[in-house]
Amino acid sequence: MATAAFFLAAAVVWGFAAQAANCPREEALGTSRVLGVDAATTPRVGLKSFPETLPLSDHEVVLTFDDGPWPSTTARVLAALAQECVHATFFLIGKNASEHPELVRKIAGQGHTIGHHTWRHRSLKRIPLNAAGQEIDRGIAADETALHGVATTVPSTPFFRFPGFESTPATLDLLQSRGIVVFGTDLWASDWNEMTPAQELKLIVDRLTLARKGIILFHDTKARTAAMLPAFLGYLRDRHYRVVHVVPASPEASFDGVP
Numbered sequence: 649m650a651t652a653a654f655f656l657a658a659a660v661v662w663g664f665a666a667q668a669a670n671c672p673r674e675e676a677l678g679t680s681r682v683l684g685v686d687a688a689t690t691p692r693v694g695l696k697s698f699p700e701t702l703p704l705s706d707h708e709v710v711l712t713f714d715d716g717p718w719p720s721t722t723a724r725v726l727a728a729l730a731q732e733c734v735h736a737t738f739f740l741i742g743k744n745a746s747e748h749p750e751l752v753r754k755i756a757g758q759g760h761t762i763g764h765h766t767w768r769h770r771s772l773k774r775i776p777l778n779a780a781g782q783e784i785d786r787g788i789a790a791d792e793t794a795l796h797g798v799a800t801t802v803p804s805t806p807f808f809r810f811p812g813f814e815s816t817p818a819t820l821d822l823l824q825s826r827g828i829v830v831f832g833t834d835l836w837a838s839d840w841n842e843m844t845p846a847q848e849l850k851l852i853v854d855r856l857t858l859a860r861k862g863i864i865l866f867h868d869t870k871a872r873t874a875a876m877l878p879a880f881l882g883y884l885r886d887r888h889y890r891v892v893h894v895v896p897a898s899p900e901a902s903f904d905g906v907p
């Protein structure tokens with residue numbers, strides 16, 4: 649089974665590279681490389697929450713989206729990413745995944761990474777550890793059911809983000825013991841606040857200009873983000889930023905995605 653899992657992971661990663669290399673729009677932003685991430689060496693990433701983040705070079709970004717899938721907005725986010733041949737990571741709420749499994753499969757089918765974001769976005773800092781574990785497991789099981797038709801609590805992609813980044817030492821230890829990478833973020837668009845798409849674009853551009861690289865957090869449930877995203881991807885392309893796609897680590901999972 650381990651051998652089969654290795655070949656499946658390798659095939660997925662090389663598939664991502666092939667998609668990037670074969671982008672039909674030569675002028676598109678594209679995905680520059682694929683980065684394998686492993687809980688054994690990188691258990692927690694994101695400078696907003698932790699001392700370390702992903703090993704990104706100047707002008708490299710990782711795009712992440714929380715709280716989906718949501719039919720009216722996730723589809724628009726996917727269309728914007730597809731237009732620029734860019735891959736991202738979606739941290740799904742299990743309840744939403746269970747209600748919109750076809751959209752979960754669409755996200756994965758377009759080459760994006762599926763991470764986990766609990767069953768219904770409860771704060772795991774304010775409930776007992778056993779209840780937090782149940783929230784985590786139910787969310788994973790719902791995501792896996794939507795993806796593969798199997799309600800397992802062993803995630804096919806062991807990536808997790810805490811709702812509101814509200815972790816505890818015990819929940820962090822729990823996830824690390826299970827080999828699940830915890831994603832924080834390096835910068836965010838604050839798209840949970842009321843603003844216009846133009847205001848959101850200016851805010852995230854200003855923050856990225858200062859940071860110069862990093863994991864970026866958006867929410868694919870927000871109409872303002874869906875409306876803003878094409879312009880932001882255009883900004884990345886015009887300013888020569890490079891998009892890095894994160895996947896579970898394997899011996900083949902860290903390489904330049906485009907020759």
